[in-house]
Amino acid sequence: QVQLVESGGGVVQPGRSLRLSCAASGFNFSSYGMHWVRQAPGKGLEWVALLWYDGSNKYYGDSVKGRFTVSRDNSKNTLYVQMNSLRAEDTAMYYCARGVATASGFDYWGQGTLVTVSS
């Protein structure tokens, strides 16, 4: 069955960096676009980034553009997001999710990893 397992979350000071990972299994990872979606405590869902199946195209939400970089290693079935210049407002649960199709949504989600930005 499809499994997505995020890791790398934790407490980080404002202005510092953090890299999250998402290990995928149970499907042909290299055939799917993959997303990061986040949820601030007590708030709704916010799309963060999309990386095409082959890594050829990357797209970001306005709030993280220029600070976050998404990447993948298809040989390791793993998705990453490098988060730089972190702000308090980046505090959230970060989910990786498999894309259904570019013009659609997300059909499988991981359980998330919590990032807390605080001094």
Add this chain to the structure above:
Amino acid sequence: SYVLTQAPSVSVAPGQTARITCGGYNIVSKSVQWYQQKPGQAPVLVVYDDSDRPSGIPERFSGSNSGNTATLTISRVEAGDEADYYCQVWDSSTDHPNYVFGLGTKVTVL
């Protein structure tokens, strides 16, 4: 940017029908997804492409999309349906893909 509007909460008695709406300009031209999120859990896709159900999702969950409003209907509501429900679309009006969520509707089973 594109905005999706959802009512903050809906209450429904067991066995009745819950209707959760998602408003957006000409939303009928977009593909709408719905996600269920229970406390402490990741979201689960319950409807995609307006009205299709992923495997494993009960037939009690159905979706429709017309004009400026998309609707998720939960028939014969059960206690286990209590959750937050989010609508989502892909907005192509900008120069890059943007995936937009509504703020969510909390469904309470009385």
